[in-house]
Amino acid sequence: METYTEIKPLVNNPYFGEQRRKNLSGLTDTMIDAPIVEHIRLLNELSCCFTLQCCYGHFVYTGQEDIHNLDPLPVTDGPATVEYRIAYVALCIDNGEMGRKLFSGLEEIPAVDPGNIQFCCAEWFWKRQTNSYALQVEPDRFKDRDTADLGYAEALKIEDIRNKFFLRLMEVIREQQQNII
Numbered sequence: 001m002e003t004y005t006e007i008k009p010l011v012n013n014p015y016f017g018e019q020r021r022k023n024l025s026g027l028t029d030t031m032i033d034a035p036i037v038e039h040i041r042l043l044n045e046l047s048c049c050f051t052l053q054c055c056y057g058h059f060v061y062t063g064q065e066d067i068h069n070l071d072p073l074p075v076t077d078g079p080a081t082v083e084y085r086i087a088y089v090a091l092c093i094d095n096g097e098m099g100r101k102l103f104s105g106l107e108e109i110p111a112v113d114p115g116n117i118q119f120c121c122a123e124w125f126w127k128r129q130t131n132s133y134a135l136q137v138e139p140d141r142f143k144d145r146d147t148a149d150l151g152y153a154e155a156l157k158i159e160d161i162r163n164k165f166f167l168r169l170m171e172v173i174r175e176q177q178q179n180i181i
Contacts, residue, residue, distance in 0.1 A: 004120045004136070004143040010095040010103060013130050019092065020050040023129075027051075035070060036166060039089070042173045046180075048098035049091050052125060052132055057087025057162045059155055073152075073159050082155035086146045087162045088136035089169065090122065092129050099131075101179055105172040106135060112168050113161045115140050135169065137162045 013019075024044055029037045033056035040051050058069050061079040073082070093099045093106075110117040118136050120143070125132040137158065142148035150158060 004118060004134075004138075005123045005126075006121065007107070007119065007133070008121050008126065010093060010100065010131055012095050016092070016094045016131070019129065023050050023052065023092070033068070033070065036089075039166060039169055039173065042170075042177070043089070043091060046098070046102065046173070046176055048094045048096060048102050048176075052090040052092060052129060054089045055085065055087055056166075057137055057158075058085040059083070059159065060085065073156055075156075078152040078155070080152060082150050082152060084138075084148050084150050084155060084158055086136055086138050086148075087165065088134050088138075090125055090132060090134040092132045095131060098176070098179065102172075102176050103133070105175055106133065109135055109165065109168050109172060112164050116158060116161045117165055118143050135165070137165050 027044070032040050032054060035056050036054060040054055043049060043051055056070065058067060059073055060067055060069060060083040061081070064071065067085060093103050107119045110119050116137060116139050118138065120134055120136065121132065122134050125134065139148060139158065
C-alpha cells in the first residue's frame with residue numbers, strides 16, 4: 001500500500017464537523033496500540049482535527065512473529081533482519097486558524113530525523129477524506145511503503161527514532177492545547 005505522497009495544501013471543508021463526529025463515534029482505546037492511546041485521545045480532544053488511523057510501529061523477526069508486538073528490540077544480539085511495520089498517525093485537519101497552527105507544528109516534527117520521519121499525504125486517505133495527512137517513521141528509501149526489511153542495527157536506530165517521534169508529537173499536542181487556553 002502506498003503511504004506517502006507529497007503534502008497537499010489545506011482546503012475548505014464545510015463537512016469537517018460532521019465527518020469528525022462520524023469518525024470518532026466508534027473509536028475506543030482498545031483499537032489503538034497501547035503506547036499511543038494518550039496521543040490519540042489528546043489529538044481527538046482538539047476540535048481542529050481527528051485521527052483516521054495510527055500504528056505504534058512493530059518489529060517482527062524470528063522468535064517474535066506477533067505482527068502487533070509492542071516489545072522493544074533486544075539490545076544484545078538480534079536477528080539479521082527485522083520486518084518493520086511503519087509507525088504513523090493519520091489525521092484530518094480543519095482549515096481554520098487552530099488547524100493551520102496544528103499543521104504548522106506537525107510539519108516541524110520531521111526535523112527530529114529528516115531521513116526517517118515524513119509529514120505527508122496518502123492519496124488513498126485524501127480520496128476518502130480531504131485534508132488528511134500522515135506523520136510516519138520510515139527510512140526515506142521506504143517512505144512509500146508500510147513495511148520494510150531492515151538490518152538489525154538499522155532497526156534499533158528506527159526504534160529510537162520512533163520513540164523520539166512520539167515524544168515530539170506529544171509536545172506538539174501539548175503546545176496546541178496551550179493555544180486553546
